[in-house]
Amino acid sequence: MTRPHLKVEKNLKIDGVDTTELAKKHDTPLYVTSGDRIKQKYRKLKQALQNHYPKIRLHYACKANTNINILKILEQEGCHIDAVSTGEIYSALKAGYSPEKILYTGTSVSNQELKYAADKGVMINLDSAHEMRRLSEITSTKVSFRVNPGVGAGHHDHCITGGKESKFGIWEDDIIDTYKEAIDLGLTPIGIHMHIGSGILEVEKFRPAVQKMMELVGKITNEVDIDLEFIDIGGGLGIPYKPNEKPLNIDKFAEMVTKEYKKGLKQHNLNQPILALEPGRYLVGDSSILLTKVNDIKENPFHRYIGIDAGFNTLQRPAMYGSHHGVVNASNPKNAGNYIKNAPKEGVDRKAEIAGPLCESGDIIAQNREITAKAGDILAILDTGAYGYSMASRYNSRPLPAEILIENGETKLIRERETHRDLLSKQKTN
Ligand code: LLP
Numbered sequence: 562m563t564r565p566h567l568k569v570e571k572n573l574k575i576d577g578v579d580t581t582e583l584a585k586k587h588d589t590p591l592y593v594t595s596g597d598r599i600k601q602k603y604r605k606l607k608q609a610l611q612n613h614y615p616k617i618r619l620h621y622a623c624k625a626n627t628n629i630n631i632l633k634i635l636e637q638e639g640c641h642i643d644a645v646s647t648g649e650i651y652s653a654l655k656a657g658y659s660p661e662k663i664l665y666t667g668t669s670v671s672n673q674e675l676k677y678a679a680d681k682g683v684m685i686n687l688d689s690a691h692e693m694r695r696l697s698e699i700t701s702t703k704v705s706f707r708v709n710p711g712v713g714a715g716h717h718d719h720c721i722t723g724g725k726e727s728k729f730g731i732w733e734d735d736i737i738d739t740y741k742e743a744i745d746l747g748l749t750p751i752g753i754h755m756h757i758g759s760g761i762l763e764v765e766k767f768r769p770a771v772q773k774m775m776e777l778v779g780k781i782t783n784e785v786d787i788d789l790e791f792i793d794i795g796g797g798l799g800i801p802y803k804p805n806e807k808p809l810n811i812d813k814f815a816e817m818v819t820k821e822y823k824k825g826l827k828q829h830n831l832n833q834p835i836l837a838l839e840p841g842r843y844l845v846g847d848s849s850i851l852l853t854k855v856n857d858i859k860e861n862p863f864h865r866y867i868g869i870d871a872g873f874n875t876l877q878r879p880a881m882y883g884s885h886h887g888v889v890n891a892s893n894p895k896n897a898g899n900y901i902k903n904a905p906k907e908g909v910d911r912k913a914e915i916a917g918p919l920c921e922s923g924d925i926i927a928q929n930r931e932i933t934a935k936a937g938d939i940l941a942i943l944d945t946g947a948y949g950y951s952m953a954s955r956y957n958s959r960p961l962p963a964e965i966l967i968e969n970g971e972t973k974l975i976r977e978r979e980t981h982r983d984l985l986s987k988q989k990t991n
Contacts, residue, residue, distance in 0.1 A: 610815045617838075711732075790834055791836075800944060868918065
């Protein structure tokens, strides 16, 4: 159980702040993030890798959570950015990242988007030979390539981004020709990249991908006249969501990755290119909780339902991937011990389905849970920092929620709750 920022006293607290008070003051649904937890995770991963190899660069995959205040926290830590859209480039620049710290890894990218990235001076990581040719018509610049190493992994089919069924990157057999063509086109390739998938909890799942990457690096540097400045092995580092799930062992992960990396460098006589990684979920995933109010309780012969005010408009992961998120009754945390160390763990007479307010049967946030609640209680949905707010929508004309950040003991509203008026703000109303 790796949620040291969460504690149960009478109510659930996050970094010492009473979550029920936050809900009372700012209303619900409400995302609450511990900035200190994000810093802790960043430092832990960076140090674990640097214990074995000095030239480490972490790019925060900001699709996980693009709130500018969170981007700023990681910028202060010295982090770089993995951006997937011009909107993410824009946000990262606004958060203070210098263009050289931004790696733009798009897919199905338009010429306008390439031009935007080139004009801003960010590093472009190309997803296809076609994209490379189109870029070369716009500018001659330094580039890198995303390779599909033929290996994939992830917590759900939708989240596997390497291997035969993946749309991403350049197939491994074509990568050497692509580097050669890039040079002919006047581009300067200085990096190579892969990302095999998301939500991986076993160290060994990464090993074949790193080995394949180093094998490809050997072939490329042997056949093409390039100086590789960086090798980016992507993100994908998982976090535990379920009560008995084991966390990814970061020290073992760092040891394995750097061992395979250094072995490859030695084998192919390379000096010390930067080893880059681009974690999203690992850095921010367990830093946030989503506070939601219980509106309604009902039972039928088959289920007990706890009806809350957050649905898949607020947190899409359970509906989209069948993902598990812990749920704790913050007002009466009798069940918190399933998820939080030293918290009480009481059984229930009947398990509950936790259902959202949307008009869809699939709007169930959690199933079969040992939790009791009454109307008006505040529930905390755990580990919602990654792909929570960033995947939220206004479905059923429900305004987007507010966000709170707690950092250095200070509680700040970092995004206002939307209003009904916001729902119509871009529509032609006359
Ligand atoms: N790099 C690239 C190129 C990526 O496409 C991704 C995630 C990452 C890095 C970061 O992956 P992470 O370290 O967060 O696993 N919405 C899904 C996850 C989709 C991930 C997409 N790509 C979910 O909620 O589980």
